Amino acid sequence: MLEKGKYSRLGVYILHISLLMIMFGGVMGALYGFEGGVNIEEGPRVSWIQHNRGSRAGMPLLRENGVPVKGYLSLPFEVECQRFSLKTYDGTRPKDFRSWLHFYENDVKVASTEISVNQPFTYKGITFYQASYSELGVGAADIRVFRSKTENEVVEYVKPGDFYRIDGDAGFRITNIEPNMMNLGPAVKVDYFAKKGLKKPESFWIFQSLPGFDFAHRKDAKIHFVLDALKPKYATGLSVAKDPGVWIVWIGAGILIAALFLALYTHHGRYWVTYTKKTGFTVVGWSNKLFLYEPRFQKFFDAFRKEFKI
Numbered sequence: 262m263l264e265k266g267k268y269s270r271l272g273v274y275i276l277h278i279s280l281l282m283i284m285f286g287g288v289m290g291a292l293y294g295f296e297g298g299v300n301i302e303e304g305p306r307v308s309w310i311q312h313n314r315g316s317r318a319g320m321p322l323l324r325e326n327g328v329p330v331k332g333y334l335s336l337p338f339e340v341e342c343q344r345f346s347l348k349t350y351d352g353t354r355p356k357d358f359r360s361w362l363h364f365y366e367n368d369v370k371v372a373s374t375e376i377s378v379n380q381p382f383t384y385k386g387i388t389f390y391q392a393s394y395s396e397l398g399v400g401a402a403d404i405r406v407f408r409s410k411t412e413n414e415v416v417e418y419v420k421p422g423d424f425y426r427i428d429g430d431a432g433f434r435i436t437n438i439e440p441n442m443m444n445l446g447p448a449v450k451v452d453y454f455a456k457k458g459l460k461k462p463e464s465f466w467i468f469q470s471l472p473g474f475d476f477a478h479r480k481d482a483k484i485h486f487v488l489d490a491l492k493p494k495y496a497t498g499l500s501v502a503k504d505p506g507v508w509i510v511w512i513g514a515g516i517l518i519a520a521l522f523l524a525l526y527t528h529h530g531r532y533w534v535t536y537t538k539k540t541g542f543t544v545v546g547w548s549n550k551l552f553l554y555e556p557r558f559q560k561f562f563d564a565f566r567k568e569f570k571i
Contacts, residue, residue: 293316298498301497320336340389403417407485419435422436435452448468529549
């Protein structure tokens, strides 16, 4: 007797084990995971989330003045939205939006990432998903820096108070942003440091609608500035979740696929060969899946006849 594919019988048992694993992972996530959310403005850090449902997953409640705040959990780290980017189809409908996040522990940056709608990030078992956004007003500006009338570059997303070095020695920062300065449109106030070490900068305004304004008022300057555009300030809306059973579910799903293949596309087959002087050779076969077994039995039978010339 020849036997092949005896392990295919295990497929149905492995399939049931995988289903139990998926169910167990789901129960683990329901009992020990949570879902929440947080809105983070560009710049400030947060160390809490709003608790929407599920367990607390061992995380303490947020406290204000020593009093626990119901519905909010305290994170074991801080999260900062360094920048938020929005792209639209026609100026109104969102096409793509994403956040650049920094993670801090004990005031030390420990991780940085970029997340979008289909690109989450997991840190210390807590996953952050890009979910929404809100506009909070003007938050930054794109400044075009001219070294001559033809040589220029754009410094993008200049935030008030941040210092930007140009040409090694020179540098600048913006100190004020006005959406409509004296009915002349968007304008920003620039503090310009011509050399390193200068304590008192040269301060002046530049206007988006008057690109030649700085050239006309600072004729002898080596570097001139033009306001390209004002950038809105956003708050990014993040969905936050912890699911300790997710890997059990994924492993169970992988085993389920393998078990389905084993159960549906493999078979257990047996071959019997007997010989008597009266009847000669007799070849018999059996399988639990005849539609798979019949072609293989025919192939075996043809090879047997060829080998023994019968």
